[in-house]
Amino acid sequence: MEFHFSKHLEDRVAVVEIPKYLSADVSEEFKDFLYEIVEKGNHQIVINLSRAEYVDSSGLGAIVSRLAYCRSLKGDIRLAAPSEFMSSLLKITHLDQVLKIYPDTDAAISSFTT
Amino acid sequence: MKDFQFKPSKFHLLEADYRRSPFQIPSDTKKDIVQKLRYLYGEEEAERNYPELERVIQVYFSYKSESMLNWEKAITGSQYFSEKDVILITYGDLVRDDTKSPLHILAELCKKYLKGVFNTLHILPFFPSSSDRGFAVMDFTEVDPHLGSWEDIADLKDDFRLMFDGVFNHISSKSQWFQEFLNQNPRYINFFTVFSTTEKIPPDYLKLLVRPRTSDVLTAFDTLNGKKFVWTTFSPDQIDLNFSNPEVLIKMIDILLFYVRKGADLIRLDAVTYLWDEIGTSGAHLEQTHIIIKLFRTILDTVAPHVALITETNVPHEDNIKYYGNGHDEAQMVYNFALPPLVLHTFQTENSRKLMEWAATIPIISERATYFNFLDSHDGIGIMAVKNILTRDEIEMMALKVIENGGFISYKTDSDGMVSPYELNITWYSAINKEDKRENIDLQVKRYIASRAIALVVMGVPGIYLHGLLGSKNDAESVIEEEQTRSINRKNIKKSELIRALLDPDTTTYKVSYQLATLIVKRTHQEAFSPNAAQKVIKVSEKFFTVLRTPNERNKSILCIINVSPKEQLFSLDLQQFALPYKKWEDIISGKKISTVENGLQLKVEPYGIYWLKPLI
16 A cells, blocks of 8 residues: 655655555554655654555554654654544543644644744 | 462351350451541541451451361461463353353363463452442342342362452442432431532532533432432432542452452452542542552451452552552552553554563562552453553544444543543453455454563463453444443353364364463463563563563573564574573473574564564574
């Protein structure tokens, strides 16, 4: 599967789009994709959740799989545009207390300027 | 604990023997009990309630068989725990099949595979319950029929010592006691801490409360006489019992002694920190709570001296160890809550400094009290105990790495109203090992066993959760399904799948369980691992956890060396410095013989390698 990402704020912030369905069959691939982006030196990452209709536990695990690493390098993984389903998933797992979540991608990108 | 000399399942009679004269409480003990009651309730109430407490104690005593009374004489005053004590922690229904009751299956598996490895079983609450996986007890005296019966518990008793939960802080909202409160039955009106309005409680008082949850402490219920607000430390379904009512205290002592009759050798006082509820205080580890535990201890020492109390208090280490009292008058074991996060921190950072510094400060408590060394349990990895040991940044990074490894975090509300992490929810295997297909499984297992080895060598009695024994990975799917982060480490296992995994040398379950069981068995044969053997932490390098355990006979010492890094490390130690003049040593794990060179020990220790070295005389 192909995943999309783009660079913003003079290439300092990478925005990664998650697919419509992020479950066990693709989550490993997504995790590898995220690893690759991080290994290339991108440590300020926005994950755009707007397309996500279904994310299971493995998908959720993939989203946060480089969180400690990015934060240890003064970067972060931030979320944008969660659906109602995603918001509820983040609440159940208490990840809403750990991750910074923004209503849209622009707000998430500009959060890295402050 | 000393070995039993006869069938422990026959310890107690099925019916009280009232042909014997009633047990006379020694006058010193009576004085002690009355003094404690006075502290809690004042002079008048103490005098008024003592006769009922005495009756409860006498009733218990009437169930003791003559042979039990004789056996008890031999244990009084002796060392309580030994190197033989290793505790398996499990739910009654963690392993299931469709043909037999879960407790029956547990007994079958434990007798077949775990005799000689573990000598004690902690069966998590097996009573009828309405939520929190058994911790919202509806009836303290019944076995949940979905799990089995008291006969199943008795069946385990001849082969294992048993640890029961005393879930005494609260009771289910579906219990008869609470239902009678809702009916405003006068007998139960004071069984709970109740307010008719929340307006009289200053918000500042509520902020003072230290609680392990973020939910409201007061839950509104409709009763026959209108709306009432009831103290619920943990959840709206878990109603705190009101220990400021002496009737409640005596009722719970009756239940404590009932558990002894039913075979408990250890009683785990669940969430005991919050036992005494009082507005205007922190509500946590108040002096009254300590007095109640001391009262339990006095009573058990008097009529059931083979029974030990263990307190479960996820609080800062310095508060946690206060539950030993003076080492002789409160809990015999305390959950060593600082150990799991410090071991985890060690393996995450490949650096043992913080763990060694802390371990070097741990003293022997007393001949009859020690630490309960666990790394995992049905709950998460508590982090309150290391609040003053690790820095805020270190704790935060540990939590973030747990999230990276597929785990979650539970939060609590602090006295300043802020929310902060309380425990990490993850299986021990997943906490120690990242799900990384590029990493060799054997290296992951070595890392895992090395982490476990630390908890086996430090002073105390080790406890291992069944999922820890099996090297289970996260069950994140259940977290989402059950909307409960603790579900990550509570997966029910089909018996047939478990047996298959235990027979397949390629599975993590096989590798972990056999290696861990082998280490445990070796441990149980070494006096150096008695909780009363001296412990000296030796700082060789931050890549090793090194500890010398020394029993009374010095030549039975064991030098434990654990490489906490993924690289081969050179271990070098001048043995003269530690008064260890032995030239030849044997690694009791591998059987390898090692000679010293000019009184020095030099070893190449493989990644996550473990040595337990004993002098060869």
